[in-house]
Structure formats: C-alpha cells, structure tokens
Amino acid sequence: MLPSRDLMHRRRRLRQVVFSDPPHRLDDDSWPRRAIEGVIVDASPHVIVLARADGSEVRLPMSATTSIWYDGKAELAELRPGRRAVVRPTDAGGLAAERIWVDVARVTGVITGRVGNRFDVDAGPHRGQLTVTVPDDALRRVQVRHPRLEPGALFDVIGIRRGREILGLRPLRSSPQPAPHAVAPPPRRTTPWVLRGTATWFEDPDGGRGAAYPALDPHGHGGGCGAGPGVRLPYLSLGSELWVRNECTGQEARVPIIECGCMAARFCDRCVRCGTSPRGRVVELSRSAFVDLGGDLDAGCFNVTVRVDRP
Known part of the structure; x- marks a missing residue:
C-alpha cells in the first residue's frame, strides 16, 4: 500500500512531539518566492x-x-x-x-515498451505507468541524451500536455552519464549528512511543496526504496525534512519528504546549470518547490546542497 499525504503529516507531527521540534510552516517568511x-x-x-x-x-x-x-x-x-x-x-x-x-510536463523512468514514437515508461511505484509520444522533429534531440530508446533504458524528457497526451520534446540538460567501464569512486566509510549534487523536479498531483528522496526507509507503509547501487545516502522516512539550497541562485528552504524518489538513484548524470554538479541526483523536488527555489522547469535541474535534518 502506497503512503498517503495524511501519513506524512502524521509522521511530521509525531516527530515534532518526540524530538521537541518547533512547528514549521511552509508558508512562513523563511520560504522563498512562492510559485x-x-x-x-x-x-x-x-x-x-x-x-x-x-x-x-x-x-x-x-x-x-x-x-x-x-x-x-x-x-x-x-x-x-x-x-x-x-x-x-x-x-x-x-x-x-x-x-x-x-502545460509543462515531465516523464522520468525506465522504458518498458515502444511502438513507433510512443513509449511506455515505468515511473516507479508512486507514479505508475506513463505513456509519452516523442514527435519526429524532437526524436533526434532526445536521442542525443538517450541513444538507447528501447525497453530497459532510462528515460527523462520534458515536454507539454495536450489533453491526456504527453509530448516529450526535450531531454534534461545534463552532462552525459558515465561510461559503463568508468571506475567507481572508493566507498565511503561513513554516511554523509550534507549532500552535494543534482536536484530535479517531478509533478505532484496535489500541487504541493515537498521532496522525493532516493533512500526512503523501506519498512512499514513508508513506501520506501533503496538508494541504488553505488549510492550512499542516509536512510530517512516520510515527514523528515531536508534543508535544500540552490547553489546557482543561493535560495534555500526546509522541504519535507513526501514520497520516495525511486528513480532518481538510477540516474548517474550531472547537472550543468552553473558548473557541473559534484554528483548525480540526490533529491527530486515537487514542481512548485523547484520553482520556489529559483529552478527553471524547462532546464530540469540545478546544482544543490542538501543538509539532512538530524534530531
């Protein structure tokens, strides 16, 4: 059973009581411009x-x-x-x-099927199966970033909605993914609590402000998922908070975790908005939160520093 936003809010209230956290509202003066x-x-x-x-x-x-x-x-x-x-x-x-x-839209996930220019994409258990059409004039542009447009390949495009149809028009502006033979960095002995990497965005059906985190606690009804091979992140739970800073604009805010960013950990690309990010995707922000922090939806990412909230 997938977690509800009611569960997330209950967990936040319980956390505040247990750890004596001061109540925090996302509409207070510390929040940046509100989309x-x-x-x-x-x-x-x-x-x-x-x-x-x-x-x-x-x-x-x-x-x-x-x-x-x-x-x-x-x-x-x-x-x-x-x-x-x-x-x-x-x-x-x-x-x-x-x-x-x-009408901006985004589809991120793994291709499960293709018929012509129509792609079925598994966007993860929280977002389900999506179908996106890549017009002929956009196909070559998308293939620059995703040369293997076949089942099993990763897929991330930004486009527009036309009624119930999603048109994939542009790939994320990022550096290419590392080659399969690239040497992985040595494993860390400790789990970092300050993460520097890439922030992307996703469509939240409720239009809320929150984050999808790649290493959500899998126990209980948290709807969690692992962080993927080679990615070392601290495990968190629904209702935890992240302090997110856009390193390209300097805007920052506390953002609650509202779901698991299952797909983010599978991508190894780096954002190139203001220099190349030091690592891949460490957080996905809901569309409004992304814009609030100075992100441009058509660019799709920004370099970010995420400080994990620890009691």
Whole structure:
C-alpha cells in the first residue's frame, strides 16, 4: 500500500512531539518566492487569472518582461483558458508574474515498451505507468541524451500536455552519464549528512511543496526504496525534512519528504546549470518547490546542497 499525504503529516507531527521540534510552516517568511499553479481562466497583456485547486482565483499582473514558456519561448497567445500554468512571481508577495510555464510536463523512468514514437515508461511505484509520444522533429534531440530508446533504458524528457497526451520534446540538460567501464569512486566509510549534487523536479498531483528522496526507509507503509547501487545516502522516512539550497541562485528552504524518489538513484548524470554538479541526483523536488527555489522547469535541474535534518 502506497503512503498517503495524511501519513506524512502524521509522521511530521509525531516527530515534532518526540524530538521537541518547533512547528514549521511552509508558508512562513523563511520560504522563498512562492510559485502559483492553476488553470488559466483569462489572460491579457496586462494580467493573468488562474483558478487554483482550492477553488480560489488569483490575478497576477504581467509586463513586457514576463517570460512565457510553451515548448520554448512563447507569446501571449499560448495563455489559453483551460491550460495549466505554473507562475513564478517577481517577489515573495507574488505581486506580478516573472515567468510562466504552460502545460509543462515531465516523464522520468525506465522504458518498458515502444511502438513507433510512443513509449511506455515505468515511473516507479508512486507514479505508475506513463505513456509519452516523442514527435519526429524532437526524436533526434532526445536521442542525443538517450541513444538507447528501447525497453530497459532510462528515460527523462520534458515536454507539454495536450489533453491526456504527453509530448516529450526535450531531454534534461545534463552532462552525459558515465561510461559503463568508468571506475567507481572508493566507498565511503561513513554516511554523509550534507549532500552535494543534482536536484530535479517531478509533478505532484496535489500541487504541493515537498521532496522525493532516493533512500526512503523501506519498512512499514513508508513506501520506501533503496538508494541504488553505488549510492550512499542516509536512510530517512516520510515527514523528515531536508534543508535544500540552490547553489546557482543561493535560495534555500526546509522541504519535507513526501514520497520516495525511486528513480532518481538510477540516474548517474550531472547537472550543468552553473558548473557541473559534484554528483548525480540526490533529491527530486515537487514542481512548485523547484520553482520556489529559483529552478527553471524547462532546464530540469540545478546544482544543490542538501543538509539532512538530524534530531
């Protein structure tokens, strides 16, 4: 049985009681600029109106400097009612829209089947089976990063949703994975509590702020998974917190673990957003948390320092 978010919240409350942790809210002043997700209701050159999951509407002013992404730099015409948008505001107060991603989607996992340009992808037990179509004009671009587009190969693309269909258009911007004959680094004798590597993002169906961690405790109903071969990470549980710092922007925040990042440990690539990250993927952030910390969804990653919360 997969863990529910209710279980995660119960574990956080129990942890606070047992270890006398002060209550921490993700909407306090320590959190950086808050991304806004919702369905586009209306848009003009001066304002965008979004309907959020809780039924409320938010109006954000736009200007000539507002950047719109829809498979690349896009124009106002792509802000069509009914499409989903993720907006990064210009400041913590969310007074205006700095950047808008329209219908952005991501598929990360292992290819289980292929028919032509349609790929079935196992995204892990928490995200299930996904189907993605890679158009002909994008196939060569994807193959630069994923030359083996066949069952058993890893797959990570960013694209857009069109109704129920996902179009995979661009691979993650990262350095190539190490060659199979590459010599592995010597094993560590101790488990590190400060992790420096790559942060990526995933789509959280609840639109929440949290992290998927590659070494979640497998016992009980935590829905955990191992950290993968050659990766040494401390085991944590649902409800634990990570202090995450974007080394490209300097923005940081405490982020709760809401699920297991089962697929992250299987990738050995390095992010190249501001230099090459010192190791591979150490955390996946939900889409809103990723944007809050200064990440660009179309880039797909940033260099990160993660400090594990230890009582």
